[in-house]
Amino acid sequence: MSVDVLLINPISPVELLSLLFEIPFSLLILARALEEKGMEVKLLNYPTLTSWQSDHLKKKISKLDPKIVGISLHSAALPQAIKIAKITKDFSNAKICIGGPHCNADITFIHRFRNIFDYQFVGEAEITVPDVFLKILREKKVERKVIFCKLPKNLDLLPSPAYHLLEKKERFLVNLSFSRGCPFNCSYCAIQTTMKKLRHMSVKRSIEEITYVYESLGSRYFYFQDPNFTIHPKWVSEFTKTLRKEKIDIKWRAQTRCDLVNLKILKEMGKSGCIGLGFGVESFSPFIQRFINKRMPFNKIERAIKQTKNCGMDADIFLMIGFPIERKKDLFLNLLGVKKTQPTTLSISFTTPYPGTKLFHQCGFSDKNNPWDKYALLQGPFPLCKSKYLSVTDYFFFLNKLSRYPILFGDIFFWNLALLKYAYPFIPTFIQRQLKFFEKSIMKFRETAFKIATQRIKIQWDKG
Numbered sequence: 001m002s003v004d005v006l007l008i009n010p011i012s013p014v015e016l017l018s019l020l021f022e023i024p025f026s027l028l029i030l031a032r033a034l035e036e037k038g039m040e041v042k043l044l045n046y047p048t049l050t051s052w053q054s055d056h057l058k059k060k061i062s063k064l065d066p067k068i069v070g071i072s073l074h075s076a077a078l079p080q081a082i083k084i085a086k087i088t089k090d091f092s093n094a095k096i097c098i099g100g101p102h103c104n105a106d107i108t109f110i111h112r113f114r115n116i117f118d119y120q121f122v123g124e125a126e127i128t129v130p131d132v133f134l135k136i137l138r139e140k141k142v143e144r145k146v147i148f149c150k151l152p153k154n155l156d157l158l159p160s161p162a163y164h165l166l167e168k169k170e171r172f173l174v175n176l177s178f179s180r181g182c183p184f185n186c187s188y189c190a191i192q193t194t195m196k197k198l199r200h201m202s203v204k205r206s207i208e209e210i211t212y213v214y215e216s217l218g219s220r221y222f223y224f225q226d227p228n229f230t231i232h233p234k235w236v237s238e239f240t241k242t243l244r245k246e247k248i249d250i251k252w253r254a255q256t257r258c259d260l261v262n263l264k265i266l267k268e269m270g271k272s273g274c275i276g277l278g279f280g281v282e283s284f285s286p287f288i289q290r291f292i293n294k295r296m297p298f299n300k301i302e303r304a305i306k307q308t309k310n311c312g313m314d315a316d317i318f319l320m321i322g323f324p325i326e327r328k329k330d331l332f333l334n335l336l337g338v339k340k341t342q343p344t345t346l347s348i349s350f351t352t353p354y355p356g357t358k359l360f361h362q363c364g365f366s367d368k369n370n371p372w373d374k375y376a377l378l379q380g381p382f383p384l385c386k387s388k389y390l391s392v393t394d395y396f397f398f399l400n401k402l403s404r405y406p407i408l409f410g411d412i413f414f415w416n417l418a419l420l421k422y423a424y425p426f427i428p429t430f431i432q433r434q435l436k437f438f439e440k441s442i443m444k445f446r447e448t449a450f451k452i453a454t455q456r457i458k459i460q461w462d463k464g
């Protein structure tokens with residue numbers, strides 16, 4: 001048996017949310033675009049969750065014997081991507097193609113990793129990649145190693161994500177997105193490198209996508225992953241009205257900026273099944289806000305949270321800590337801000353300078369001094385960004401003060417990886433063997449965790 005294309009989504013090992021909920025949305029869209037050109041596509045999600053799954057991957061690669069392997073590159077999951085590619089090279093003759101946010105930001109990446117990968121795609125894949133893959137399958141020459149993709153201007157013409165490629169349990173909470181791009185310029189955000197130009201799908205097509213998933217997969221829970229769901233108020237108004245008019249009984253969440261909501265929009269969203277909105281606050285300190293080019297006044301944050309909650313929805317906020325210039329005062333302003341605004345949940349991430357962002361340069365990195373190449377090979381430094389003025393104890397103190405609020409953590413993998421990498425050689429062999437056993441059972445753990453988590457979401461979201 002030999003499949004045309006195997007798409008693989010590596011995920012960072014200790015990213016807990018991804019562990020449970022990562023649905024490789026971008027690969028699902030690409031998969032459908034390839035299928036429409038007659039290619040047989042298989043998808044592997046979470047194959048090297050940790051090093052322990054490499055045996056599983058070896059077996060899969062040998063069995064499927066793909067002609068092309070396409071790997072989606074998130075910066076966070078670079079070491080896993082490298083490992084997948086090496087295993088693929090050892091166990092098949094497949095051409096290894098890469099794309100995704102890291103490739104879009106670092107367009108010369110492949111030149112430094114040319115022994116591992118064959119082709120790098122930059123940009124949104126749907127229009128260009130299927131034709132190039134066909135060329136590869138027909139063993140025609142592809143001139144360049146780096147291929148720039150044509151930007152899809154009309155999102156209505158793009159294929160729907162190939163959800164049938166997911167396992168049934170993975171279809172519970174469905175990611176969809178009806179817009180691409182963002183006109184803002186926050187310094188930490190990698191979207192500027194991926195998709196700057198703002199485009200929207202029509203409401204008609206968006207509703208068709210939801211209805212398809214709702215009817216064919218039976219999913220009722222959606223996370224709309226648009227960069228700023230409410231950026232186009234007229235669109236939102238028409239969208240929510242149609243959901244109600246067509247009696248589409250779904251529960252959904254989305255994310256946006258605090259200055260892009262008002263009472264009218266929020267009321268309409270609440271009535272059409274929206275049960276929560278995530279707001280990228282990042283920091284309550286005006287000093288930090290200036291640094292990251294967010295400039296969101298406190299009164300707008302306060303109003304957005306209050307109005308969202310008044311409309312019966314969760315108001316979740318995202319905060320970032322560990323900026324290079326962060327001081328005690330800034331952490332104190334975060335505590336005060338959370339206390340005053342009382343969001344439903346807090347999601348705290350450790351600041352990470354992704355390639356291509358302004359923050360990357362603000363942290364002193366450049367194309368010549370790119371720490372992500374080292375990270376890809378699991379060579380420090382970890383973490384990539386920390387405050388000049390604060391110690392780990394200061395942060396523990398801060399987090400401890402916040403502990404009575406429901407907190408989720410993001411971007412913790414750098415800290416854990418650092419520990420794993422430096423500690424492993426000092427661990428006695430018999431414990432290493434135990435760890436291997438533990439690692440194998442992680443997949444089992446994930447299955448159970450997935451069941452519990454989906455059950456919990458169902459209860460909470462249904463309550464909402």
Ligand code: B12
Pocket residue numbers: 009010011012015017018021022023024025026027029030069070071072073074075076077097098099100101102104105121123124125126129175177188189190191194225226227349354355410411412
């Ligand atoms: C949904 C989402 C998630 C979901 C699902 C991720 C997924 N795999 O789909 C979850 C919550 C799990 C998640 C997790 C994380 N995410 Co996220 N996520 C997003 C979000 C909001 C939408 C992604 C999306 O669907 N975009 C739309 C599609 C069409 O675009 P795309 O992903 O770029 O894919 C296109 C091209 O890149 C290309 N392509 C992609 N893969 C491949 C592969 C091949 C072979 C080819 C040829 C082409 C190709 O074609 C695609 C179709 O056009 C984006 C922001 C955004 N709007 O893009 C952030 C974003 C991708 N995430 C980001 C980050 C940082 C993370 C986390 C590290 C967060 C954390 N705190 O831990 C984790 C890491 C996950 C991991 N793999 O290890 C960054 C990535 C930065 C970077 N350089 O890697 C982004 C850009 C957010 C940001 N604004 O900075 N994320």
Ligand code: SF4
Pocket residue numbers: 182183184185186189190191192227228257280
């Ligand atoms: S953080 Fe949000 S508002 Fe800022 S550039 Fe990224 S997507 Fe746009």
